[in-house]
Amino acid sequence: MRKLAIACLALAMGLILTAGAWAADTIKLAVMEPLSGNFKDIGDRYAQGVQYAADVLNAKGGINGRKIEVILVDSEVNAAVATRKATKLILQDNVRYFCGGAGSSVAGAMEALASSHNALFFTYGMAASSLTGDKCSRNFFRTCANTDMQSYALAHWVAEKGFKKVFCIAQDYSFGQEAVAAFTKKLKELNPQAEIVGQIMHPMGTKDFAPYISQIISSGAEVVFTPNWGNDLTLLLKQAQPMGLKAKFAGYYINDELMIESLANDQAVIGSVGAEIYMLSIPGQANQEFVNDFKKAKGFYPTWLRGKAYLATMFWAEALKKAGNDKVDDVIKAWEGLTYDGPAGKWTMRACDHQVQQPVWIAEIVAKNPYFSHAYVGPAKMVAPEQVSVPCEQTGCKRLAK
Numbered sequence: 331m332r333k334l335a336i337a338c339l340a341l342a343m344g345l346i347l348t349a350g351a352w353a354a355d356t357i358k359l360a361v362m363e364p365l366s367g368n369f370k371d372i373g374d375r376y377a378q379g380v381q382y383a384a385d386v387l388n389a390k391g392g393i394n395g396r397k398i399e400v401i402l403v404d405s406e407v408n409a410a411v412a413t414r415k416a417t418k419l420i421l422q423d424n425v426r427y428f429c430g431g432a433g434s435s436v437a438g439a440m441e442a443l444a445s446s447h448n449a450l451f452f453t454y455g456m457a458a459s460s461l462t463g464d465k466c467s468r469n470f471f472r473t474c475a476n477t478d479m480q481s482y483a484l485a486h487w488v489a490e491k492g493f494k495k496v497f498c499i500a501q502d503y504s505f506g507q508e509a510v511a512a513f514t515k516k517l518k519e520l521n522p523q524a525e526i527v528g529q530i531m532h533p534m535g536t537k538d539f540a541p542y543i544s545q546i547i548s549s550g551a552e553v554v555f556t557p558n559w560g561n562d563l564t565l566l567l568k569q570a571q572p573m574g575l576k577a578k579f580a581g582y583y584i585n586d587e588l589m590i591e592s593l594a595n596d597q598a599v600i601g602s603v604g605a606e607i608y609m610l611s612i613p614g615q616a617n618q619e620f621v622n623d624f625k626k627a628k629g630f631y632p633t634w635l636r637g638k639a640y641l642a643t644m645f646w647a648e649a650l651k652k653a654g655n656d657k658v659d660d661v662i663k664a665w666e667g668l669t670y671d672g673p674a675g676k677w678t679m680r681a682c683d684h685q686v687q688q689p690v691w692i693a694e695i696v697a698k699n700p701y702f703s704h705a706y707v708g709p710a711k712m713v714a715p716e717q718v719s720v721p722c723e724q725t726g727c728k729r730l731a732k
Contacts, residue, residue: 356399362430365404376431379639409439431455434505444469454642462685466727473642479718481512483605483690489520497551502531509557557582571598596705608637611710617673645670682722
């Protein structure tokens with residue numbers, strides 16, 4: 331009996347040691363997202379995309395023989411909170427890889443933190459152009475379009491449609507400010523006859539958009555440009571249609587499926603357009619297979635945020651594979667100039683500023699679609715990388731100059 335007890339104890343200890351060794355040998359990736367509060371739905375979907383990418387990679391043996399361990403962190407879209415939690419992970423758990431998509435203010439703080447501790451932070455949604463501009467860092471990579479690129483894509487659409495009166499409304503922080511500035515600049519270049527008939531910068535978390543909508547209606551705008559996201563976009567659209575606003579929206583995130591569903595009024599969004607680096611309706615076999623596989627595994631579609639986070643994580647994994655190890659310096663070197671050919675087209679990580687060069691996809695919201703019973707995106711059309719790219723010498727990035 332004693333021998334049996336000793337054998338069982340040895341087996342248990344072996345399992346514990348094996349599990350401990352596996353955990354120690356994982357490549358840890360901390361996902362900094364709002365997992366509570368007004369923007370929880372944004373953070374949850376981003377996190378689902380990262381986790382699915384890790385699941386796919388781990389099912390194939392991981393990266394360079396090591397599994398990916400995803401660590402979820404509630405950033406609360408607060409720079410101080412995010413950096414405090416990230417610092418603890420760096421010092422206590424030796425985490426060296428971080429990612430996130432919500433809040434350019436969080437990105438700026440994480441960029442500085444990653445630089446000071448020689449960690450690596452990549453974003454699939456934090457779009458303020460300054461992050462790969464005058465604030466650029468060797469420890470920060472962006473796998474999504476920045477505000478210049480996304481605004482340029484929408485400016486192309488507005489110019490092609492021939493709209494003459496355009497109103498801009500955005501959240502009043504670095505991201506919103508830079509998005510509006512880029513849009514107005516490019517629209518003026520593409521169509522000098524177009525007029526910006528009004529501009530509003532409002533606080534994040536605004537509840538009453540009625541005064542702003544009244545201004546838009548009074549301006550006679552034919553189209554409204556907005557980079558708003560989360561609840562600020564939902565309330566803007568929800569309150570606009572009942573007030574009689576006829577203008578359509580040209581927005582960064584009009585293709586948010588939860589936002590559209592919560593409107594409970596398809597007419598509030600049909601005919602408006604969204605521009606993004608990933609949409610379910612991107613043509614091609616690679617995207618169709620990705621959509622089918624994700625839906626089969628999770629029971630829901632890899633819409634918008636999930637798709638962006640998945641693709642970004644897979645791109646990061648390619649850099650790790652190329653480096654052959656998880657040393658931050660080697661991964662940085664490997665990622666610079668690397669091309670990833672995925673479901674949303676070819677992405678190339680530019681070495682001069684760590685800003686990915688990629689297509690931006692535009693789609694109109696239509697009533698009938700193969701994904702949902704409510705309105706959603708129609709066929710996506712590509713705006714080529716060269717149409718939205720900003721030359722390195724014009725970005726303001728000095729630290730990475732060769």
